[in-house]
Amino acid sequence: MANTASAAYGMVLGDVESDGDLDLVTGSTSGTNVRVRLNNGSGTFGSGSN
Numbered sequence: 582m583a584n585t586a587s588a589a590y591g592m593v594l595g596d597v598e599s600d601g602d603l604d605l606v607t608g609s610t611s612g613t614n615v616r617v618r619l620n621n622g623s624g625t626f627g628s629g630s631n
């Protein structure tokens with residue numbers, strides 16, 4: 582199975598800002614780069630923020 586990702590990422594779904602839509606939180610294995618992507622309510626995610 583090919584995997585072109587350069588690093589493994591952890592990924593968690595959760596409602597970060599309690600608006601009822603699941604948001605996506607990713608973190609690199611280095612543990613220093615956590616990114617939150619907010620669900621805009623239509624099934625897509627906004628740009629990441631640290």
Ligand SMILES: [Ca+2]
Nearest residue numbers: 596597600602
């Ligand atoms: Ca949310």
